[in-house]
Amino acid sequence: MAKIVGGITTSHVPAIGRAIAQNLQQDPYWKPFFDGFPPVQKWLDEVKPDVAIVIYNDHGLNFFLDKLPTFAVGAAAQYHNADEGWGIPTLPPFAGDAELSWQLINGLVADEFDITTCQEMLVDHAFSLPMKLLWPEQDRCPVRTIPVCINTVQYPLPSAARCYKLGEAIARAVASWPDDLKVVIIGTGGLSHQLDGERAGFINKAFDLQFMDSLTAAPKWATQYSNEELVEQTGTQGVELLMWLTTRGALPGEVVELHRNYHIPISNTAAGLMLFECR
Amino acid sequence: METTKRKLRVTGTAVFDGDLAQKGYALNKMCFSFNDAANRQAFAADEAGYCQRYGLNAEQYAAVRERNVLGLLAAGGNVYYLAKFAGILGLDVQDLGALQTGMSKEAFKQMLLEAGK
Numbered sequence: 001m002a003k004i005v006g007g008i009t010t011s012h013v014p015a016i017g018r019a020i021a022q023n024l025q026q027d028p029y030w031k032p033f034f035d036g037f038p039p040v041q042k043w044l045d046e047v048k049p050d051v052a053i054v055i056y057n058d059h060g061l062n063f064f065l066d067k068l069p070t071f072a073v074g075a076a077a078q079y080h081n082a083d084e085g086w087g088i089p090t091l092p093p094f095a096g097d098a099e100l101s102w103q104l105i106n107g108l109v110a111d112e113f114d115i116t117t118c119q120e121m122l123v124d125h126a127f128s129l130p131m132k133l134l135w136p137e138q139d140r141c142p143v144r145t146i147p148v149c150i151n152t153v154q155y156p157l158p159s160a161a162r163c164y165k166l167g168e169a170i171a172r173a174v175a176s177w178p179d180d181l182k183v184v185i186i187g188t189g190g191l192s193h194q195l196d197g198e199r200a201g202f203i204n205k206a207f208d209l210q211f212m213d214s215l216t217a218a219p220k221w222a223t224q225y226s227n228e229e230l231v232e233q234t235g236t237q238g239v240e241l242l243m244w245l246t247t248r249g250a251l252p253g254e255v256v257e258l259h260r261n262y263h264i265p266i267s268n269t270a271a272g273l274m275l276f277e278c279r
Numbered sequence: 280m281e282t283t284k285r286k287l288r289v290t291g292t293a294v295f296d297g298d299l300a301q302k303g304y305a306l307n308k309m310c311f312s313f314n315d316a317a318n319r320q321a322f323a324a325d326e327a328g329y330c331q332r333y334g335l336n337a338e339q340y341a342a343v344r345e346r347n348v349l350g351l352l353a354a355g356g357n358v359y360y361l362a363k364f365a366g367i368l369g370l371d372v373q374d375l376g377a378l379q380t381g382m383s384k385e386a387f388k389q390m391l392l393e394a395g396k
Contacts, residue, residue: 014362015371015372059359059362060307060310060311060314060357060359060360060363061314064307064308064311065300065304065307065308065311065357066308082314083314083315083316084314084363084366085313085314085319085362085363085366085367086362086363086365086366087366153295153357153359154295154296154297154300154357155294155295155296155297156296194292195358195362195372195375195376196292196293196352196358196361196375196379197291197292197293197349197352197379198290198291198292198349198379198380199289199290199291199292200291200375200376200379200380200387201376201380201387201390201391201394202292203391203394203395205394205395227294228294231289231292231294232289232292235292236292236293236294236358237358263395264391264392264394264395265391265392265394265395267371267372267373268372268373268376268391270394270395
């Protein structure tokens with residue numbers, strides 16, 4: 001039986017790609033960010049998951065406003081990263097797991113999540129950079145992947161409560177898969193930041209820390225908020241914490257926080273990292 | 280008619296809803312095309328012609344021409360697509376932040392540092 005072994009939540013920012021390409025990990029600006037990752041890398045090395053289900057939001061690489069799914073699930077043998085227009089190096093392709101993808105797709109639709117399925121899907125920095133942060137030494141990401149993309153481009157976005165339930169449905173779909181697989185859930189985005197408007201540069205440390213605490217103490221705490229309220233609290237792109245909530249929703253049973261890091265700023269963003277283990 | 284019942288009341292913040300998505304479609308479609316290096320070059324070679332091919336309206340074209348970030352947002356631009364336009368101009372998100380808040384880039388970066396204290 002497939003088992004969800006844990007969850008990792010991390011920020012994604014294009015500038016991380018540039019920092020990696022230029023080997024700036026120990027540069028004073030970047031060090032507090034990159035130094036958060038070795039404990040998580042060590043955990044991955046010990047646990048050795050077979051598959052990563054990666055919850056992320058596309059920033060206009062694979063999806064445009066002509067056809068914009070609320071929830072999209074990859075169903076490909078391989079996923080390619082590609083040029084996003086600002087010159088960060090493109091990472092090698094990521095292996096998929098089409099069989100488990102279809103298990104997920106079948107399970108989610110049976111569970112009334114009418115997702116979009118994608119047999120071709122470009123994955124942007126929100127998918128590729130966290131994988132590089134988690135497995136920095138390997139040229140190619142060593143786990144098979146399933147991208148799950150949540151719309152945060154165009155409102156209405158799915159609510160925090162809905163995203164949490166999507167996570168729970170992902171957990172049910174994985175649990176009913178007969179193969180012995182270790183699955184890790186990776187959620188990328190946030191924490192508080194705002195790129196656009198006169199309020200650009202908005203960061204809310206107090207809210208971020210309360211949110212991180214809530215994921216262990218009261219995981220559904222943030223589902224009380226509408227997306228508009230989350231934008232008020234965390235900034236226009238801080239709403240990407242929906243990926244964190246989805247991830248947390250997908251973690252079954254007793255969940256223990258093993259590690260966290262929080263640093264302001266990288267680029268315009270409050271960077272968060274958390275590692276949860278399912279006991 | 281407004282497509283969302285509740286608009287944000289936070290100063291300097293807009294959610295990209297159905298109204299903006301319709302208004303900004305041509306502008307965002309052009310910026311989406313900048314994922315492709317050949318399109319970035321075509322834009323750089325002939326900005327006016329490129330904007331015309333994507334059917335930008337006068338407000339959108341003026342904001343592109345003037346590199347007016349708040350103007351681009353008001354014309355329906357979405358920041359995820361506009362970031363690709365900024366990439367052509369060699370601007371990062373802190374440059375964009377400075378331009379939108381009227382601060383110097385150094386002051387904007389200092390504001391971010393202060394938020395961590």
